Amino acid sequence: MSPSRRVVxxxxxxxAVGTAAALGALYLDPARAAVGPLPxxxxxxxxxxxxxxxxxxxxxxxxxxxxxxxxxxxGQAFSRDSAFHAIxxxxxxxxxxxxxxxxxxxxGGSGVDAGLALVLGSFDRGKLSRAIETEKKGxxxxxxxxxxxxxxxxxxAKGTGAVAFLDDHSLLVGSQSAVETTVSNRTQGTAGLRQxxxxxxxxxxxxxxxxxxxxxxxxxxxxxxxxxxxxxxxxAGSGGSLTLPxxxxxxxxxxxxxxxxxAITGETPDEAAAKSLADMVRGLLGFLALQANQKPELRExxxxxxxxxxxxxxxxxxxxxxxxxxALQTKAPAxxxxxxxxx
Amino acid sequence: MSVAPLEFVRASRWYGxxxxxxxxxxxxxxxxxxxxxxxxxxxxxFLKLAAGQLSPSQGxxxxxxxxxxxxxxxxxxxxxxxxxDAFWEGLTGLEFLMILLRLTGFDERECxxxxxxxxxxxxxxxxxxxxxxxxxxGMRQRVKLAQSIAHEPELLFLDEPVSGMDPVNRRxxxxxxxxxxxxxxxxxxxxxxxxxxxxxxxRVLLIHNGRILAEGDVREIRDLMDxxxxxxxxxxxxxxxLAEAVVRLPHVLSLSFGPEGxxxxxxxxxxxxxxxxxxxxxxxxxxxEMYSPDEDLESVFKYLVAR
Amino acid sequence: MTDGxxxxxxxRDTARPLSLAVxxxxxxxxxxxxxxxxxxSLLMAILLGLPAAVSILYRVVPKAxxxxxxxxxxxxxxxxxxxxxxxxxxxxxxxxxTALIADEVxxxxxxxxxTRPIPRSAILLGKFAAYLTTTLTLTLPATVVTFxxxxxxxxxxxxxxxxxxLFRDMGVMVLALLAYGALFTxxxxxxxxxxxxxxxxxxxxxxxxxxxxxxxxxxITVWLRSLMTHHPAEEGLAGLFAQTxxxxxxxxxxxxxxxxxxxxxxxxxSTREYVxxx
Numbered sequence: 001m002s003p004s005r006r007v008v009x010x011x012x013x014x015x016a017v018g019t020a021a022a023l024g025a026l027y028l029d030p031a032r033a034a035v036g037p038l039p040x041x042x043x044x045x046x047x048x049x050x051x052x053x054x055x056x057x058x059x060x061x062x063x064x065x066x067x068x069x070x071x072x073x074x075g076q077a078f079s080r081d082s083a084f085h086a087i088x089x090x091x092x093x094x095x096x097x098x099x100x101x102x103x104x105x106x107x108g109g110s111g112v113d114a115g116l117a118l119v120l121g122s123f124d125r126g127k128l129s130r131a132i133e134t135e136k137k138g139x140x141x142x143x144x145x146x147x148x149x150x151x152x153x154x155x156x157a158k159g160t161g162a163v164a165f166l167d168d169h170s171l172l173v174g175s176q177s178a179v180e181t182t183v184s185n186r187t188q189g190t191a192g193l194r195q196x197x198x199x200x201x202x203x204x205x206x207x208x209x210x211x212x213x214x215x216x217x218x219x220x221x222x223x224x225x226x227x228x229x230x231x232x233x234x235x236a237g238s239g240g241s242l243t244l245p246x247x248x249x250x251x252x253x254x255x256x257x258x259x260x261x262x263a264i265t266g267e268t269p270d271e272a273a274a275k276s277l278a279d280m281v282r283g284l285l286g287f288l289a290l291q292a293n294q295k296p297e298l299r300e301x302x303x304x305x306x307x308x309x310x311x312x313x314x315x316x317x318x319x320x321x322x323x324x325x326x327a328l329q330t331k332a333p334a335x336x337x338x339x340x341x342x343x
Numbered sequence: 344m345s346v347a348p349l350e351f352v353r354a355s356r357w358y359g360x361x362x363x364x365x366x367x368x369x370x371x372x373x374x375x376x377x378x379x380x381x382x383x384x385x386x387x388x389f390l391k392l393a394a395g396q397l398s399p400s401q402g403x404x405x406x407x408x409x410x411x412x413x414x415x416x417x418x419x420x421x422x423x424x425x426x427x428d429a430f431w432e433g434l435t436g437l438e439f440l441m442i443l444l445r446l447t448g449f450d451e452r453e454c455x456x457x458x459x460x461x462x463x464x465x466x467x468x469x470x471x472x473x474x475x476x477x478x479x480x481g482m483r484q485r486v487k488l489a490q491s492i493a494h495e496p497e498l499l500f501l502d503e504p505v506s507g508m509d510p511v512n513r514r515x516x517x518x519x520x521x522x523x524x525x526x527x528x529x530x531x532x533x534x535x536x537x538x539x540x541x542x543x544x545x546r547v548l549l550i551h552n553g554r555i556l557a558e559g560d561v562r563e564i565r566d567l568m569d570x571x572x573x574x575x576x577x578x579x580x581x582x583x584x585l586a587e588a589v590v591r592l593p594h595v596l597s598l599s600f601g602p603e604g605x606x607x608x609x610x611x612x613x614x615x616x617x618x619x620x621x622x623x624x625x626x627x628x629x630x631x632e633m634y635s636p637d638e639d640l641e642s643v644f645k646y647l648v649a650r
Numbered sequence: 651m652t653d654g655x656x657x658x659x660x661x662r663d664t665a666r667p668l669s670l671a672v673x674x675x676x677x678x679x680x681x682x683x684x685x686x687x688x689x690x691s692l693l694m695a696i697l698l699g700l701p702a703a704v705s706i707l708y709r710v711v712p713k714a715x716x717x718x719x720x721x722x723x724x725x726x727x728x729x730x731x732x733x734x735x736x737x738x739x740x741x742x743x744x745x746x747x748t749a750l751i752a753d754e755v756x757x758x759x760x761x762x763x764x765t766r767p768i769p770r771s772a773i774l775l776g777k778f779a780a781y782l783t784t785t786l787t788l789t790l791p792a793t794v795v796t797f798x799x800x801x802x803x804x805x806x807x808x809x810x811x812x813x814x815x816l817f818r819d820m821g822v823m824v825l826a827l828l829a830y831g832a833l834f835t836x837x838x839x840x841x842x843x844x845x846x847x848x849x850x851x852x853x854x855x856x857x858x859x860x861x862x863x864x865x866x867x868x869x870i871t872v873w874l875r876s877l878m879t880h881h882p883a884e885e886g887l888a889g890l891f892a893q894t895x896x897x898x899x900x901x902x903x904x905x906x907x908x909x910x911x912x913x914x915x916x917x918x919x920s921t922r923e924y925v926x927x928x
Contacts, residue, residue, distance in 0.1 A: 002679075004686035011787040018794030019817075025806070026813040258724070310876075310894040358925065394765055397923050418767040419664035427926065429758035431684060446676045446766040448662045490762065 036203035037213055038103070038193070041170045042118060044186040045105050046178055047195040051216035052203065053104040057121070059211040061096045063256035064322050091131040092124030105193075106216075107178065116174030116182065118166075125168050132163060145180055146187045152176055202249055205265070210253040218248050245273035260320040267313055274309045281307045281316060297327040346408040348373060348498050348529035349393055354402035356388055363388040365553040366402070371531060375524035377540035377561065378533040380550035386533040387426060389550060390500045393531065394423040406498065419447065422491035426502040426533075428483055432476035436467055436486045439475060440493050447494045461493035462486070464519060466512065480507040488516060492523075499523065499530045505539055517542045537561075538615070572596055573614040573635065577621075580629030582607045588624030592617065664767070670775070673768035677776025678783075684753075685746070685784040694742050698788040701729045705799035722803030723812065727880035729796055730819045734789065735826050735874055740856075742785050743830035744848040748838040750777040751919060758926050770920040778835060778912070785827050793820060815879055822877045825904050829870050832911035839918045870907065873900040 001009065037054055045052070060066050088094040099121040106115055132151050133140060142151045145164070153161040155176075162179035164172045166186055172179045185192035194200060202215035247266045254262040268274045285302040292299035305318040349371040356364040364385045380386045391397045392404045398412035406417050430439065440458035449457060462468045465485035470478065475486060484507050491499060501520070505513045520543045523530050534540045540547060541561050549556040557563075579585045582600060586607050590598050594613040601608055611617040614635070625633070667673070685691060708725060751774065754760040763773050797816045801809055833851075837844035858865050859872040866872040876895040 002683060004683045007686050008682070008783055008787050011791050014791035015794055018791070018798065021798065022794075022813040022816055026810040028810065308894045311896060315894070394761075396761060396764060397925070415667040415767050415769060416665060418667075418765050419662065421765065423761065423765040425758075425761045427758045427761075431680070431757075431759055433684065433687065442676065442680050443762060443766065445679075446668070446673060446763070446768055448664075448668050448672075448767065 036206045037210060038203055039101065039120060041120060041166060041186075042103050043192050043194050044166070044182050045103070045116065045118065045193040046107060046181045046185070047192050048107055049105040049193060049196060049199060051106040051214060052193070052199060053106075053212070053214040055102045055212045056210070057095075057099045057102055060256060063211065064258070065256045065260060068322065068326075090135075092127035093121070098122045105174075105178075114175075116172065116178040118182075119171040119173065120169055121171075123165075123168065123171060125165060128171075129165075145183055148183045148187065150176075150179055150183065198249070202251055205251055206253055211255045211257070212252075213254070214250070214252040216250045245269070245277045259322065260318075260325065262316075262318045264316040265313060266316075269312065271309075271312050274312045274314045278307050278309045278314050281314070295328075297324060300324055301328060346405075347371065348407055349531065350403070350405040351389075351392070352403040352405070354392060354399040354404050356392060356397060356400050362553050364392065364399075367553075367555055368402075369548065369555055369558065371529060373524075373527050373529045374546065375520055375530045375532060375544035377544050377547040378531055378550060379535070379537065379540055379547050380533075381535055384535075384550045385553040386535075386550055387502060388553075390423075390502050390531065390533055394421065394500050396423075419494070420497040422494065422496035422499045424488050424491035424499075424501045424504055426506070428480070428487075428507075430475045430483065430486075433474060435472050435474055436462060436478070436482075436489075437471040439486060440490055443490050444493055449494070457493045457495075458489075461489040464492065465489045466515060481509055481512055484508055485512060485516075488519075492519075497528055499528060501530065501532045503534055504532060505534075513539075520544075572610045572612060573617070574608060574610050575614065575617065575633065575635045576601065576606055576608045577625065577630050578605050578632040579607060579625070580631070582628070585624055585628035585630065588628070589621060592620050667767045667769055668772070670769055670772050673766075673772030674776040674779065676768070677763065677773050678779045681750075681777045681780035682783060685780050686787070690745060690749075691784060691788070694745070694785070695788050697738055698734075698742065698785075699792045701733055702792045702795045702799070704729070705796045709799055709803060722800035726797060726800040729800075730793070731875070731878055731880050734793070734819075734823055735878065736871060739785070739789065739823060739826045740830045740852050742788075743781075743827055744834050744845065744852065746781040746785060747778070747831040747834035748844040748848055750774065750781060750835055750838055751924075752838055752844075755924055755926060760924055760926065764924070771916040774835070774839070774916055774919045778831065781831060782827055785831075786824065789823055789827075790820060793823065818877065818879065822874055825877070825901075826870075826874050828908045829874070829904050829911075832908045832915070833870070836911045836915045836918075839915050839922070867895075867903075870904075873903050873907075876900045 038052070042052075042054075084095055093099070099119055101120040103118040103120070104115060105118070129149075129151075133142070139154055140151055141155045142149055144150075148164055148166070150162050150164040153163075160176040162172070162174060162176040164179050164183055166172060166183070172182055174182075182192070184190070198217040199215060202217060206213045206215060245268050247268060249267040251265040252262065254260070266277065268277055285305055285307070289299045289302040292302075301320070301324060304320050304324065305316060308315050308317075347370040351367045351369045354364060354367050355362065367389070378386050378389060388397070392399055393406065393411060395404075395406065395411040395414065395417070404411045406414070406421060409417055411417070434442070437455075437458055440461060441454045444454040444457055445451075459468060459471065462471050465488055467482060467485050467489065470482060475483065478486065484504070488501070488504055491501065504520070505516050508516065517539070520530055520532060524544065532540060532543055545561045546559070547561045548558045577585060578601075582605060586598055586600070589595055589607065589609055592611075594611050594616060596610040596612055598610075599608045600606065609617070668676075705725075708722065751760070754763065764770070794816070797812075797819075801812050834844065834848050837848055841847060856869045856871045859869040859875065860866070873895065877897060877900050
């Protein structure tokens with residue numbers, strides 16, 4: 001083999017090894033899930049969901065955002081830490097330590113019936129069950145539903161809340177009907193969320209490993225308000241408001257380390273609507289940038305957001321360094337020190 | 344009717360306003376043909392047209408019956424040794440030949456056999472594994488010749504093939520060319536040095552200012568030259584004793600001393616006889632350098648054109 | 651062995667030139683040797699391998715020295731988009747591809763190739779393949795090494811999710827080298843001094859990609875950029891009007907550009923005379 005071919009061969013070996021390693025990582029990555037970022041337990045959630053949100057709680061608590069802002073002021077930190085301490089004492093669960101993921105599902109309607117939460121983590125099931133059973137005496141009841149114990153709060157009342165363990169690592173909290181539907185899907189192996197093809201298609205477009213994410217389809221977005229005040233005033237006759245084009249779907253993903261990064265993808269009915277929406281967003285960003293005279297950080301904020309279109313899809317990407325967020329925060333007034341000696 | 348290996352039919356070639364070859368019609372038969380002309384006469388253009396490197400601006404150039412330009416298949420049977428001293432310097436002599444033989448359609452084993460045979464012909468087999476960048480001028484010239492003959496072509500175009508060679512290798516190349524001519528190949532050798540061409544063949548084409556002045560037997564040219572005085576300059580340790588020996592020779596027409604007294608300049612009517620006669624005296628007088636400004640044909644051609 | 655007439659030696663078909671593939675392969679072997687072991691390649695190896703060195707540095711320097719906003723994945727995105735696809739791969743294409751024939755002309759070795767029984771187009775194709783092989787040899791390993799060093803800077807979580815990006819990026823790099831290489835090969839056969847026009851194209855014309863409307867479609871970079879998923883924050887105002895064109899359209903246009911530029915180059919080279927200075 002000539003020396004030049006040897007160099008090429010060695011190079012190809014390096015690339016082949018790298019490719020093999022990459023394929024191995026792809027196969028073994030623990031972030032892989034049943035559907036997009038949704039863990040297998042999430043497939044049992046009700047199929048009539050309009051939106052699904054997920055949060056990797058471990059990443060959130062490890063992020064600079066949590067460390068900076070969740071602590072809040074010295075006085076608040078004391079109450080948050082002590083609250084978590086109290087919860088742990090009662091239930092054996094430390095939210096910062098024991099909770100891995102949080103999934104929220106929104107269904108039609110309002111009130112308690114509208115939502116359902118699935119908490120995944122490591123629980124002391126016995127201690128937690130006792131805490132539930134003893135917490136609100138007289139108002140908590142429980143029953144066996146298809147082999148699963150379902151705890152009911154204010155049974156019989158409108159909007160009865162419920163809590164149930166799907167297994168030692170999965171806790172459902174929501175309305176009685178939502179919890180029972182989920183339990184039923186799980187025990188009977190029915191499709192649940194998987195039969196919601198619209199949401200499943202959106203979930204598959206979410207990158208696994210995101211710190212937080214949300215997908216919503218047309219059934220959610222149709223009910224969202226589309227007009228909101230135009231900070232720039234707007235043309236005559238518009239009433240000083242902006243009307244957003246309707247969205248067919250929405251995907252939000254984000255990370256919190258090392259910067260706050262958010263990606264929002266909206267599907268509009270057509271390319272013209274996408275361009276119109278993108279132009280609106282760019283206009284707003286331009287307006288923000290114009291405010292930089294009063295607050296220079298606004299220019300940097302606006303520049304940290306990019307808007308692109310691809311056919312009928314609008315994508316907004318934002319990346320905010322923590323230094324920028326700190327600068328944008330309104331500084332709390334300094335507390336007055338002890339009065340000085342009278343002059 | 345058999346096709347001439349090389350034909351020029353009213354072929355002309357110009358570069359802008361400059362006419363390099365002007366209305367040339369000639370058929371080159373098998374055997375060795377010398378292409379003689381001074382620098383700038385059009386020899387290289389003639390050979391490049393013959394080797395399909397250029398297309399004629401007018402007329403035709405045919406190789407083995409097909410147009411030379413745009414017929415790559417004909418190069419299975421054609422070899423070309425360009426004048427320029429240029430190589431892929433990082434290759435060894437053997438690699439250089441093998442790569443070009445591969446591009447001529449031979450398999451790996453045959454490439455090696457032919458390459459080594461060609462290198463042997465030009466006495467470079469011992470240096471086959473040395474990089475061409477480290478070759479001397481004469482070795483470079485020989486490896487260039489080797490690539491042109493390695494595939495045993497029917498037609499061979501050699502542009503100044505012995506330029507820069509020492510007398511031993513010059514003799515070797517001349518013998519090789521003569522042998523190829525005897526084998527029936529068509530060899531066109533260009534040079535501006537008459538006696539080099541004369542050693543290889545008797546058939547010559549004289550070219551000057553892009554036109555064929557004459558074609559025929561070299562003796563006729565030689566006879567013309569013999570009427571033209573030939574200048575030879577010699578540098579010696581003892582120029583006076585050299586001058587004493589030279590002035591007695593019958594065909595020496597005049598003699599003078601050059602600058603600084605080291606040079607002796609001689610005019611002779613018969614240069615070949617002069618070279619033979621002066622050798623003994625040259626050794627005794629310590630001749631260290633010898634050249635002839637009339638060695639090329641420039642002055643001869645001026646003489647011939649003026650006649 | 652022949653009998654001195656040179657015809658039909660050992661089964662060789664002397665009535666036809668060598669096939670395009672065989673001839674191009676032979677030229678490829680010749681050209682590869684010259685390209686891989688050249689000063690140009692040494693410089694390119696340093697430039698194209700620099701990201702790998704930066705990645706090693708990123709992993710070994712204390713975290714306090716590294717800006718907190720610059721995570722491993724962010725740095726990788728910057729390297730893939732800005733360093734490779736927008737800058738140094740086009741530059742590598744410029745310096746190699748414009749010289750494919752120019753090197754032979756200046757070195758006066760072209761007659762050796764032109765007096766072989768091979769189609770002329772095989773010479774250019776073989777040299778183009780050698781250019782592509784050389785540049786990919788220098789680029790892909792550095793990309794793979796950079797990817798793994800930077801994406802595992804905070805552990806292996808999420809690595810698998812980024813693997814499709816690695817493959818996509820490598821694919822875009824191949825396309826970049828093909829597209830720019832084909833264009834600069836055309837410049838190389840058309841012009842005597844192709845480097846300056848090439849630089850103007852890269853650093854003036856390609857800026858049109860940052861404008862709104864249809865004008866960016868007349869650049870190469872907009873099609874390449876659309877195929878990449880990274881949108882580094884440092885794009886800033888340059889990314890204000892960034893368009894992401896459909897992937898199918900990008901691939902189609904790039905394929906057409908590559909075929910068009912290369913086809914034109916082959917035709918011009920096949921019909922052109924090269925008068926070398928003595």
